[in-house]
Amino acid sequence: xxxxxxxxxxxxxxxxxxxxxxxxxxxxxxxxxxxxxxxxxxxxxxxxxxxxxxxxxxxxxxxxxxxxxxxxxxxxxxxxxxxxxxxxxxxxxxxxxxxxxxxxxxxxxxxxxxxxxxxxxxxxxxxxxxxxxxxxxxxxxxxxxxxxxxxxxxxxxxxxxxxxxxxxxxxxxxxxxxxxxxxxxxxxxxxxxxxxxxxxxxxxxxxxxxxxxxxxxxxxxxxxxxxxxxxxxxxxxxxxxxxxxxxxxxxxxxxxxxxxxxxxxxxxxxxxxxxxxxxxxxxxxxxxxxxxxxxxxxxxxxxxxxxxxxxxxxxxxxxxxxxxxxxxxxxxxxxxxxxxxxxxxxxxxxxxxxxxxxxxxxxxxxxxxxxxxxxxxxxxxxxxxxxxxxxxxxxxxxxxxxxxxxxxxxxxxxxxxxxxxxxxx
Amino acid sequence: xxxxxxxxxxxxxxxxxxxxxxxxxxxxxxxxxxxxxxxxxxxxxxxxxxxxxxxxxxxxxxxxxxxxxxxxxxxxxxxxxxxxxxxxxxxxxxxxxxxxxxxxxxxxxxxxxxxxxxxxxxxxxxxxxxxxxxxxxxxxxxxxxxxxxxxxxxxxxxxxxxxxxxxxxxxxxxxxxxxxxxxxxxxxxxxxxxxxxxxxxxxxxxxxxxxxxxxxxxxxxxxxxxxxx
Numbered sequence: 312x313x314x315x316x317x318x319x320x321x322x323x324x325x326x327x328x329x330x331x332x333x334x335x336x337x338x339x340x341x342x343x344x345x346x347x348x349x350x351x352x353x354x355x356x357x358x359x360x361x362x363x364x365x366x367x368x369x370x371x372x373x374x375x376x377x378x379x380x381x382x383x384x385x386x387x388x389x390x391x392x393x394x395x396x397x398x399x400x401x402x403x404x405x406x407x408x409x410x411x412x413x414x415x416x417x418x419x420x421x422x423x424x425x426x427x428x429x430x431x432x433x434x435x436x437x438x439x440x441x442x443x444x445x446x447x448x449x450x451x452x453x454x455x456x457x458x459x460x461x462x463x464x465x466x467x468x469x470x471x472x473x474x475x476x477x478x479x480x481x482x483x484x485x486x487x488x489x490x491x492x493x494x495x496x497x498x499x500x501x502x503x504x505x506x507x508x509x510x511x512x513x514x515x516x517x518x519x520x521x522x523x524x525x526x527x528x529x530x531x532x533x534x535x536x537x538x539x540x541x542x543x544x545x546x547x548x549x550x551x552x553x554x555x556x557x558x559x560x561x562x563x564x565x566x567x568x569x570x571x572x573x574x575x576x577x578x579x580x581x582x583x584x585x586x587x588x589x590x591x592x593x594x595x596x597x598x599x600x601x602x603x604x605x606x607x608x609x610x611x612x613x614x615x616x617x618x619x620x621x622x623x624x625x626x627x628x629x630x631x632x633x634x635x636x637x638x639x640x641x642x643x644x645x646x647x648x649x650x651x652x653x654x655x656x657x658x659x660x661x662x663x664x665x666x667x668x669x670x671x672x673x674x675x676x677x678x679x680x681x682x683x684x685x686x687x688x689x690x691x692x693x694x695x696x697x698x699x700x701x702x703x704x705x706x707x708x709x710x711x712x713x714x715x716x717x718x719x720x721x722x723x724x725x726x727x728x729x730x731x732x733x734x735x736x
Numbered sequence: 737x738x739x740x741x742x743x744x745x746x747x748x749x750x751x752x753x754x755x756x757x758x759x760x761x762x763x764x765x766x767x768x769x770x771x772x773x774x775x776x777x778x779x780x781x782x783x784x785x786x787x788x789x790x791x792x793x794x795x796x797x798x799x800x801x802x803x804x805x806x807x808x809x810x811x812x813x814x815x816x817x818x819x820x821x822x823x824x825x826x827x828x829x830x831x832x833x834x835x836x837x838x839x840x841x842x843x844x845x846x847x848x849x850x851x852x853x854x855x856x857x858x859x860x861x862x863x864x865x866x867x868x869x870x871x872x873x874x875x876x877x878x879x880x881x882x883x884x885x886x887x888x889x890x891x892x893x894x895x896x897x898x899x900x901x902x903x904x905x906x907x908x909x910x911x912x913x914x915x916x917x918x919x920x921x922x923x924x925x926x927x928x929x930x931x932x933x934x935x936x937x938x939x940x941x942x943x944x945x946x947x948x949x950x951x952x953x954x955x956x957x958x959x960x961x962x963x964x965x
Contacts, residue, residue: 488948510934
């Protein structure tokens with residue numbers, strides 16, 4: 312270890328201004344600080360510094376994402392083989408059970424998911440390096456997290472070139488134009504997802520993308536899925552309750568079914584325990600509430616994420632769910648409020664996206680408002696706008712934009728409170 | 737008597753003096769109405785989905801601006817300053833009506849697509865801005881040059897944005913498919929290889945982003961444009 316450190320630090324002069332490889336400084340700086348704590352000391356201002364710098368903070372988040380990634384890999388494989396079991400009942404008998412064919416599913420999941428992760432990191436880091444060279448600084452560490460978040464918000468079947476385009480768009484338009492890491496207004500990973508969501512809706516929404524291999528299967532089968540199979544997600548089914556043709560797991564229900572019938576059928580298809588563990592189709596990393604909460608625990612323990620945002624985000628979602636219950640105009644509104652928290656990407660978004668320290672509110676009170684309104688807005692978009700089945704992406708992006716406003720009012724309130732105290736004293 | 741003497745003494749300004757040339761070249765880049773003054777953004781969002789629409793829109797704006805600036809400049813000493821906005825509006829509205837009728841007569845399908853946006857040329861901030869800022873206080877010839885410069889500055893941004901949006905949004909240039917056919921079932925060219933049109937390009941926000949990128953490029957080329965802060 313010491314020998315390596317010596318070798319690297321001996322290279323220092325060659326990369327500094329006037330050195331032989333001056334132009335390669337950003338590359339060198341990135342690699343050396345990735346391996347060792349930088350040796351330069353603070354020259355002015357505070358002289359005591361935490362050993363945890365940006366690189367190590369970001370690494371904690373990547374670590375916290377690993378449960379989601381692992382579960383996502385397995386889940387991807389599972390839903391692929393679940394679909395195959397309808398086509399080839401003999402070959403894949405029992406594959407609709409979660410634990411049958413464990414290694415087959417893991418291997419398939421790896422084949423689908425790893426390329427997305429690699430493309431996301433390659434495209435993003437290349438873009439960051441280009442900007443680093445242009446501005447003459449090392450790689451900004453922020454992308455270490457974004458590069459992992461982006462694949463986890465994608466459906467497993469997304470074409471790789473789309474991942475690359477979205478990542479480059481998000482890094483350039485979402486971050487670099489505002490001045491790079493720490494200056495962005497919008498969450499980078501969600502910018503990438505929103506870009507794909509609006510640019511290529513057929514690859515990002517609908518009922519043909521959530522289980523890997525659905526569209527190929529439908530094509531081979533003459534445009535429709537085999538009997539009993541379905542590619543819809545829980546949220547897609549729920550959105551159909553609002554329209555004229557309610558379906559649950561691909562099975563149509565009569566248009567005059569009561570909301571009680573719809574909901575009991577829905578709960579049969581996605582029972583709360585399965586939904587909580589994450590055994591439901593969806594984007595790669597979003598389905599498992601358990602994995603997200605595990606990641607959240609790591610983030611809270613290491614002090615990276617704010618408990619205020621996570622707590623109030625869940626509270627906001629739950630309260631608005633109850634509010635919808637109070638109106639109860641259709642089956643979707645009558646659904647138990649806690650369901651909202653365990654289906655779709657609610658937990659994943661609350662733990663990993665909303666807590667982004669750059670784009671969230673900075674004041675302590677502001678964080679409560681930011682989280683609460685974000686969670687509430689998610690439910691509003693989900694329930695009241697069936698065109699956008701999953702609302703959390705748009706809700707968090709909207710709250711990102713609103714965060715400075717919230718902070719402004721919190722700060723102003725504090726100022727006027729202190730003024731009052733000053734007057735009375 | 738003294739006035740005419742003074743006139744005789746002053747040498748006549750050449751038709752395309754340096755000052756007059758600057759009236760045309762300035763708005764093309766360093767004082768572009770869209771990217772620097774950020775005017776006329778509304779139409780840059782609305783009609784840049786296809787190059788064809790943007791082209792006819794540009795032609796219309798060039799016509800309205802040149803004749804508008806000329807008329808306002810000719811009348812500049814007759815217009816009472818209290819009602820000048822109303823007079824300018826009447827001038828621009830009559831010109832827009834002429835343009836609208838011409839488009840309807842000669843390119844009816846384009847006119848249908850442009851629909852209300854031709855009428856909205858009246859509210860184009862660039863036009864009223866040039867009337868107020870230039871034509872009201874300058875002679876007819878410089879006013880025409882100023883109008884040409886600003887209208888062309890507007891036009892090239894419009895066409896550039898429309899080009900990007902049509903190529904990536906619909907895979908076409910002026911309605912001609914350049915990446916092959918993307919009809920479902922009979923894909924050819926790039927579409928056969930899995931390429932897809934970018935639907936976001938069709939949506940208005942992308943026009944703003946494309947204009948933003950043009951502004952970005954412009955500012956890296958000319959550092960004088962970057963504000964101190």
